[in-house]
Amino acid sequence: MDAFGDNFTSETDVDPAAEFLAREQNELAGLEDEIPPVVMATPVPVVSSTVEEPAIPAPTVTKEEPEKIKIWREEQATRLKEKDIEEEIKREEWREAAKKELEEWYKHHAETTSKTKATNRNAEKQFVAEADEVEPGTEWERISKLCDFNPKSSRTSKDVSRMRSIILQLKQSPPPTLKA
Structure with missing residues (x-):
């Protein structure tokens, strides 16, 4: 392949990128002294060459x-301070x-x-007083006093109309009692 001028294995080849960087550094070397350095808010990444140069x-x-x-x-900072103060005042009021x-x-x-x-306590005293007055045949009357016979009940409660009617029947005509 040497006949065509393609000598790829030559040891005298120089990296073109490294050569370009070296040339640019030599040209720009004196500019650092003329221009004062300027600091940026966002740092720029460091560019390094493939050659062992600093x-x-x-x-x-x-x-x-x-x-x-x-x-x-500044105005925003003062507004925020005022809002913080107002917030603290409202928090104390609350x-x-x-x-x-x-x-x-x-x-x-x-x-x-x-x-x-x-x-x-009053209801308990009254209940205890009435409990002592037990007479045979008045059991269903006492039970009906304990029950709520209000037909207007809430819609969420169960229907107790049948139980209510049975207790009222037993109150009016109690079943015959067995004597022992």
Whole structure:
């Protein structure tokens, strides 16, 4: 293949990319002294060559924010502080309102509980007093007093109309009692 000028196994071949990078570095070598370095907000990755030369970091550039954006950031910060203060004030108001409502609820609950206890005690006393007055043949009358015969019941409860009618029949005409 040497006849065609294709000598691929030559040891004198130089990497074209490395040659290009070396040439560019020599041309740009003096520019670093003339231009001050500029820092960028976002770093640029370091470009390295395949030749064993020191890698040259790309300069970073600092972008300065426009005046309008600085003003907006300051205004935004003050607005956020004001909103935080308002939020804290409202949170304290809600806590105070919740404390008052809770105290009122406990007070109402205590009153309701005490009334219920008093009503239950009176009903128990009355029940015990009536339990002592047991007369034969009044059992069904006592049972009917304990039952709720209100025909208007809620739709979610079971139909107890048949039981109600049987208890009322037994109250009006009790079955004959067996004497022992």
